[in-house]
Amino acid sequence: MDWLDDRFASGRARVRGDIEIGRNGWGSAGIQGATVRLLAGVRGALAASEIARYAAVGFGGILVGIAAYARFIEPSWLEVRRLSIDVPGLPPSLDGLVIAQLSDLHLDRGALGDGPVLRAIRACNAARPDVVVLTGDYLAVREATDVLEQVLARLDIRPVYAVFGNHDYRYGPRHRRALERCFAGLGIDLLDNRAVAFRRNGATLWFVGVGDGYTSHDRLAEALRLIPPGERPRILLTHYPDLLLDLSEGEFDLALAGHSHGAQIHLPVLSDIALARSATRFASGLFVVRGIPLYVNRGLGTSGQRVRLLARPELTLLSLRHPRTEGVCRDGKEQH
Numbered sequence: 564m565d566w567l568d569d570r571f572a573s574g575r576a577r578v579r580g581d582i583e584i585g586r587n588g589w590g591s592a593g594i595q596g597a598t599v600r601l602l603a604g605v606r607g608a609l610a611a612s613e614i615a616r617y618a619a620v621g622f623g624g625i626l627v628g629i630a631a632y633a634r635f636i637e638p639s640w641l642e643v644r645r646l647s648i649d650v651p652g653l654p655p656s657l658d659g660l661v662i663a664q665l666s667d668l669h670l671d672r673g674a675l676g677d678g679p680v681l682r683a684i685r686a687c688n689a690a691r692p693d694v695v696v697l698t699g700d701y702l703a704v705r706e707a708t709d710v711l712e713q714v715l716a717r718l719d720i721r722p723v724y725a726v727f728g729n730h731d732y733r734y735g736p737r738h739r740r741a742l743e744r745c746f747a748g749l750g751i752d753l754l755d756n757r758a759v760a761f762r763r764n765g766a767t768l769w770f771v772g773v774g775d776g777y778t779s780h781d782r783l784a785e786a787l788r789l790i791p792p793g794e795r796p797r798i799l800l801t802h803y804p805d806l807l808l809d810l811s812e813g814e815f816d817l818a819l820a821g822h823s824h825g826a827q828i829h830l831p832v833l834s835d836i837a838l839a840r841s842a843t844r845f846a847s848g849l850f851v852v853r854g855i856p857l858y859v860n861r862g863l864g865t866s867g868q869r870v871r872l873l874a875r876p877e878l879t880l881l882s883l884r885h886p887r888t889e890g891v892c893r894d895g896k897e898q899h
């Protein structure tokens with residue numbers, strides 16, 4: 564605040580000069596005092612208005628900086644999030660199994676540039692997980708199925724299990740069939756109300772994929788009929804996390820979801836508005852719903868405005884643990 568002290572100091576110097584003028588020219592102590600008070604008041608008022616102006620300019624600059632960060636930096640700034648999670652009933656031979664989750668790609672024709680989706684795929688390939696899951700919302704525009712095909716062709720891990728999100732029902736059945744052909748051509752297993760057994764080291768883990776619950780395409784009973792009675796553990800793949808609110812207690816051993824994009828602008832009030840618009844109460848991270856651990860991924864793309872603030876695009880690498888200690892969840896983050 565040295566500049567401010569200087570301003571006041573120079574103001575006082577000028578006021579002292581006015582007193583001298585009063586002595587020499589007007590000769591009245593009353594007039595001198597009034598002049599001093601008047602000029603000091605005027606200068607004080609000017610200083611206050613200038614301080615307010617500087618503050619407004621500074622505040623405006625900060626807002627512009629935040630807006631530029633949210634528009635140009637954070638939407639491309641991938642976070643690789645590593646979690647270890649205890650899964651009740653996980654066979655000891657599957658201890659340490661890694662599932663990579665990618666969600667909400669929202670690809671458009673510009674996605675073949677160096678964006679968060681391709682970065683996530685490169686990071687996923689480098690991490691060599693045992694399974695990859697895709698939890699819906701693949702395209703931002705109808706005409707980009709070929710872009711999705713080119714992007715997912717770079718994913719060199721198998722198996723890959725996928726479910727549809729609400730945006731995948733937006734363009735009608737013909738578009739969905741194009742997505743199905745794309746997945747089939749790439750050897751990606753679409754679990755559209757279907758379950759599949761993942762076998763490793765003599766143990767079995769069931770992946771159950773449901774259609775999007777937000778648009779009422781979920782038929783869980785249909786998927787569960789494919790699992791022999793009593794077989795566990797079961798991992799639910801659902802785009803819409805709130806589907807878990809309708810499940811029975813402990814019906815699954817883990818659930819993975821997307822949909823909310825971490826609210827995209829993760830600030831008080833704005834976040835609540837975004838979640839309400841998406842009809843969800845789960846922004847991102849780990850929850851326990853109906854006794855089921857639920858992980859909600861923030862996704863890689865955006866919907867609506869291409870902005871993210873405090874909700875970076877995310878690749879999740881979940882390491883499943885045979886529970887030795889109840890309720891343990893370890894978290895690690897990397898920057899890309």
Ligand SMILES: [Fe+2]
Nearest residue numbers: 667700822866
């Ligand atoms: Fe989405």
